[in-house]
Ligand SMILES: Nc1ncnc2c1ncn2[C@@H]1O[C@H](COP(=O)(O)OP(=O)(O)OP(=O)(O)O)[C@@H](O)[C@H]1O
Protein backbone atom coordinates (compact mmCIF):
# COMPACT_ATOMS: atom_id res chain seq x y z
CA UNK A 1 0.00 0.00 0.00
CA UNK A 2 1.47 3.33 -1.06
CA UNK A 3 -1.34 5.72 -0.06
CA UNK A 4 -3.89 5.52 2.72
CA UNK A 5 -6.50 8.18 3.47
CA UNK A 6 -8.35 7.95 6.77
CA UNK A 7 -11.51 9.94 7.53
CA UNK A 8 -10.24 13.04 5.76
CA UNK A 9 -12.26 16.24 6.20
CA UNK A 10 -11.90 19.72 4.70
CA UNK A 11 -14.80 22.15 5.05
CA UNK A 12 -14.90 25.79 3.93
CA UNK A 13 -17.01 28.37 5.70
CA UNK A 14 -17.88 31.27 3.42
CA UNK A 15 -19.81 33.09 6.15
CA UNK A 16 -23.20 32.00 4.80
CA UNK A 17 -22.83 28.27 4.51
CA UNK A 18 -20.34 25.51 5.11
CA UNK A 19 -19.03 23.83 1.97
CA UNK A 20 -18.11 20.21 2.68
CA UNK A 21 -15.39 20.04 0.02
CA UNK A 22 -13.93 16.80 1.41
CA UNK A 23 -16.29 14.99 3.74
CA UNK A 24 -14.96 11.95 5.63
CA UNK A 25 -13.05 10.32 2.76
CA UNK A 26 -11.33 6.95 3.10
CA UNK A 27 -9.17 5.50 0.33
CA UNK A 28 -6.40 2.97 -0.17
CA UNK A 29 -4.14 2.88 -3.24
CA UNK A 30 -1.62 0.15 -3.98
CA UNK A 31 1.79 0.62 -5.55
CA UNK A 32 1.66 0.66 -9.33
CA UNK A 33 -2.07 1.31 -9.41
CA UNK A 34 -3.68 3.86 -11.76
CA UNK A 35 -6.73 5.42 -10.09
CA UNK A 36 -9.05 7.82 -11.93
CA UNK A 37 -11.00 10.35 -9.84
CA UNK A 38 -14.24 11.52 -11.44
CA UNK A 39 -17.13 13.71 -10.34
CA UNK A 40 -19.06 16.86 -11.19
CA UNK A 41 -17.51 20.31 -11.08
CA UNK A 42 -17.34 21.48 -7.47
CA UNK A 43 -17.62 17.94 -6.04
CA UNK A 44 -14.25 18.29 -4.27
CA UNK A 45 -11.81 16.46 -6.57
CA UNK A 46 -9.09 19.12 -6.59
CA UNK A 47 -9.41 19.76 -2.86
CA UNK A 48 -8.95 16.03 -2.23
CA UNK A 49 -5.95 15.78 -4.58
CA UNK A 50 -4.30 18.84 -3.02
CA UNK A 51 -4.70 17.29 0.44
CA UNK A 52 -3.24 13.99 -0.80
CA UNK A 53 -0.24 15.90 -2.07
CA UNK A 54 0.18 17.94 1.10
CA UNK A 55 -0.42 21.23 -0.73
CA UNK A 56 -3.11 21.99 1.82
CA UNK A 57 -3.87 20.79 5.35
CA UNK A 58 -7.19 19.12 6.32
CA UNK A 59 -9.51 19.98 9.21
CA UNK A 60 -9.08 16.40 10.40
CA UNK A 61 -8.07 12.97 9.19
CA UNK A 62 -4.88 11.38 7.89
CA UNK A 63 -2.97 10.97 4.66
CA UNK A 64 -0.26 8.31 4.82
CA UNK A 65 2.17 8.07 1.90
CA UNK A 66 4.88 5.40 1.91
CA UNK A 67 4.27 4.93 5.65
CA UNK A 68 4.63 8.66 6.44
CA UNK A 69 1.68 10.33 8.17
CA UNK A 70 2.22 13.56 6.23
CA UNK A 71 0.23 16.04 8.32
CA UNK A 72 2.30 15.17 11.37
CA UNK A 73 5.20 16.84 9.54
CA UNK A 74 6.01 20.52 10.09
CA UNK A 75 5.61 22.82 7.08
CA UNK A 76 9.29 22.70 6.03
CA UNK A 77 9.44 18.90 6.50
CA UNK A 78 6.24 18.54 4.51
CA UNK A 79 7.68 20.69 1.71
CA UNK A 80 10.76 18.45 1.56
CA UNK A 81 8.61 15.30 1.63
CA UNK A 82 6.51 16.66 -1.23
CA UNK A 83 9.59 17.42 -3.29
CA UNK A 84 10.97 13.91 -2.81
CA UNK A 85 7.88 11.73 -2.87
CA UNK A 86 5.15 13.42 -4.88
CA UNK A 87 5.00 14.30 -8.54
CA UNK A 88 2.39 16.82 -9.64
CA UNK A 89 1.03 17.27 -13.15
CA UNK A 90 -1.29 20.25 -13.57
CA UNK A 91 -3.53 21.42 -16.38
CA UNK A 92 -1.15 24.33 -16.95
CA UNK A 93 2.16 22.65 -17.64
CA UNK A 94 4.20 24.84 -15.24
CA UNK A 95 7.43 24.54 -17.22
CA UNK A 96 10.21 27.11 -16.76
CA UNK A 97 10.22 29.15 -20.02
CA UNK A 98 13.97 29.86 -20.00
CA UNK A 99 15.00 26.22 -19.53
CA UNK A 100 15.05 23.63 -22.31
CA UNK A 101 13.24 20.27 -22.19
CA UNK A 102 16.11 18.38 -20.56
CA UNK A 103 16.75 21.13 -18.00
CA UNK A 104 13.06 21.32 -17.10
CA UNK A 105 12.89 17.57 -16.56
CA UNK A 106 15.96 17.32 -14.31
CA UNK A 107 15.41 20.59 -12.39
CA UNK A 108 13.46 19.08 -9.43
CA UNK A 109 16.07 16.32 -9.05
CA UNK A 110 18.84 18.93 -8.86
CA UNK A 111 16.86 21.07 -6.39
CA UNK A 112 16.74 18.00 -4.20
CA UNK A 113 20.54 17.51 -4.46
CA UNK A 114 20.03 14.12 -6.05
CA UNK A 115 22.02 12.68 -8.92
CA UNK A 116 20.27 12.56 -12.28
CA UNK A 117 19.82 9.04 -13.62
CA UNK A 118 20.67 9.90 -17.24
CA UNK A 119 19.62 6.48 -18.58
CA UNK A 120 16.24 6.73 -16.87
CA UNK A 121 15.60 10.22 -18.23
CA UNK A 122 16.65 9.14 -21.74
CA UNK A 123 14.28 6.16 -21.46
CA UNK A 124 11.40 8.38 -20.37
CA UNK A 125 12.08 10.85 -23.21
CA UNK A 126 12.00 8.00 -25.68
CA UNK A 127 8.80 6.52 -24.23
CA UNK A 128 7.16 9.92 -24.41
CA UNK A 129 8.47 10.62 -27.93
CA UNK A 130 10.60 13.66 -27.18
CA UNK A 131 14.12 12.23 -27.47
CA UNK A 132 14.99 14.63 -30.30
CA UNK A 133 13.54 17.72 -28.56
CA UNK A 134 15.88 17.79 -25.55
CA UNK A 135 17.26 21.21 -26.44
CA UNK A 136 13.94 22.87 -27.34
CA UNK A 137 12.47 25.61 -25.18
CA UNK A 138 8.85 25.23 -24.00
CA UNK A 139 7.81 28.10 -26.33
CA UNK A 140 9.00 25.98 -29.28
CA UNK A 141 6.69 23.09 -28.36
CA UNK A 142 2.97 22.42 -28.88
CA UNK A 143 0.65 22.16 -25.89
CA UNK A 144 0.66 18.37 -26.10
CA UNK A 145 4.45 18.28 -26.25
CA UNK A 146 4.73 20.64 -23.28
CA UNK A 147 2.43 18.43 -21.24
CA UNK A 148 4.57 15.41 -22.20
CA UNK A 149 7.59 17.27 -20.78
CA UNK A 150 5.65 17.87 -17.55
CA UNK A 151 4.82 14.15 -17.45
CA UNK A 152 8.48 13.24 -18.04
CA UNK A 153 9.50 15.65 -15.25
CA UNK A 154 7.09 13.98 -12.80
CA UNK A 155 8.24 10.45 -13.66
CA UNK A 156 11.98 11.27 -13.78
CA UNK A 157 11.99 12.40 -10.14
CA UNK A 158 10.86 8.84 -9.22
CA UNK A 159 8.20 9.95 -6.72
CA UNK A 160 6.16 7.53 -4.61
CA UNK A 161 3.00 8.77 -6.31
CA UNK A 162 2.05 11.02 -9.20
CA UNK A 163 -0.99 13.29 -8.73
CA UNK A 164 -2.53 14.76 -11.87
CA UNK A 165 -5.39 17.29 -11.94
CA UNK A 166 -7.01 17.21 -15.39
CA UNK A 167 -3.60 17.10 -17.09
CA UNK A 168 -5.11 16.97 -20.57
CA UNK A 169 -7.79 19.58 -19.94
CA UNK A 170 -6.11 22.15 -22.22
CA UNK A 171 -5.61 19.77 -25.15
CA UNK A 172 -7.82 18.86 -28.09
CA UNK A 173 -9.41 15.41 -28.00
CA UNK A 174 -6.92 13.71 -30.33
CA UNK A 175 -3.86 15.11 -28.51
CA UNK A 176 -5.53 14.36 -25.19
CA UNK A 177 -5.81 10.66 -26.00
CA UNK A 178 -2.23 10.55 -27.32
CA UNK A 179 -0.85 12.22 -24.20
CA UNK A 180 -2.95 9.97 -21.96
CA UNK A 181 -1.76 6.77 -23.58
CA UNK A 182 1.85 7.99 -23.29
CA UNK A 183 1.24 8.80 -19.63
CA UNK A 184 -0.30 5.38 -19.04
CA UNK A 185 2.52 3.59 -20.90
CA UNK A 186 5.10 5.51 -18.89
CA UNK A 187 3.59 4.84 -15.49
CA UNK A 188 3.26 1.15 -16.40
CA UNK A 189 6.81 0.90 -17.72
CA UNK A 190 8.39 2.77 -14.82
CA UNK A 191 6.18 1.15 -12.14
CA UNK A 192 4.61 4.44 -11.06
CA UNK A 193 1.43 4.96 -9.04
CA UNK A 194 -0.93 7.49 -10.61
CA UNK A 195 -3.98 9.31 -9.27
CA UNK A 196 -5.64 11.35 -11.96
CA UNK A 197 -8.67 13.63 -12.02
CA UNK A 198 -10.58 13.61 -15.27
CA UNK A 199 -13.93 14.68 -16.67
CA UNK A 200 -13.50 12.30 -19.56
CA UNK A 201 -15.17 8.90 -19.35
CA UNK A 202 -12.88 7.35 -22.00
CA UNK A 203 -9.82 8.41 -19.98
CA UNK A 204 -11.31 7.08 -16.75
CA UNK A 205 -11.77 3.74 -18.52
CA UNK A 206 -7.98 3.47 -18.96
CA UNK A 207 -7.53 3.31 -15.17
CA UNK A 208 -7.30 0.20 -12.96
CA UNK A 209 -10.02 1.65 -10.74
CA UNK A 210 -12.36 4.63 -10.69
CA UNK A 211 -13.22 6.68 -7.61
CA UNK A 212 -16.47 8.65 -7.91
CA UNK A 213 -16.72 11.83 -5.83
CA UNK A 214 -20.04 13.45 -4.99
CA UNK A 215 -20.40 16.40 -2.58
CA UNK A 216 -17.02 15.67 -1.02
CA UNK A 217 -17.69 11.99 -0.50
CA UNK A 218 -16.55 8.81 -2.22
CA UNK A 219 -19.66 7.09 -3.57
N1 LIG B 1 -10.12 27.95 -0.95
C1 LIG B 1 -11.44 27.75 -0.96
N2 LIG B 1 -12.27 28.53 -0.23
C2 LIG B 1 -13.60 28.31 -0.21
N3 LIG B 1 -14.21 27.32 -0.89
C3 LIG B 1 -13.44 26.52 -1.64
C4 LIG B 1 -12.02 26.69 -1.72
N4 LIG B 1 -11.52 25.73 -2.54
C5 LIG B 1 -12.58 25.02 -2.96
N5 LIG B 1 -13.73 25.47 -2.42
C6 LIG B 1 -15.08 24.92 -2.64
O1 LIG B 1 -15.03 23.53 -2.38
C7 LIG B 1 -15.82 22.81 -3.32
C8 LIG B 1 -14.95 21.81 -4.06
O2 LIG B 1 -14.04 22.49 -4.92
P1 LIG B 1 -13.00 21.72 -5.84
O3 LIG B 1 -12.14 22.73 -6.48
O4 LIG B 1 -12.32 20.69 -5.02
O5 LIG B 1 -13.96 21.02 -6.90
P2 LIG B 1 -13.59 20.14 -8.18
O6 LIG B 1 -14.32 18.85 -8.05
O7 LIG B 1 -12.12 20.09 -8.37
O8 LIG B 1 -14.28 20.98 -9.36
P3 LIG B 1 -13.79 21.19 -10.91
O9 LIG B 1 -14.16 19.92 -11.62
O10 LIG B 1 -14.61 22.35 -11.37
O11 LIG B 1 -12.31 21.47 -10.91
C9 LIG B 1 -16.45 23.86 -4.23
O12 LIG B 1 -17.73 24.15 -3.75
C10 LIG B 1 -15.54 25.06 -4.06
O13 LIG B 1 -16.24 26.26 -4.25
Ligand SMILES: [Mg+2]
Nearest residue numbers: 045046047165
Ligand atom coordinates in the same frame (compact mmCIF):
# COMPACT_ATOMS: atom_id res chain seq x y z
MG1 LIG C 1 -10.81 20.80 -9.87
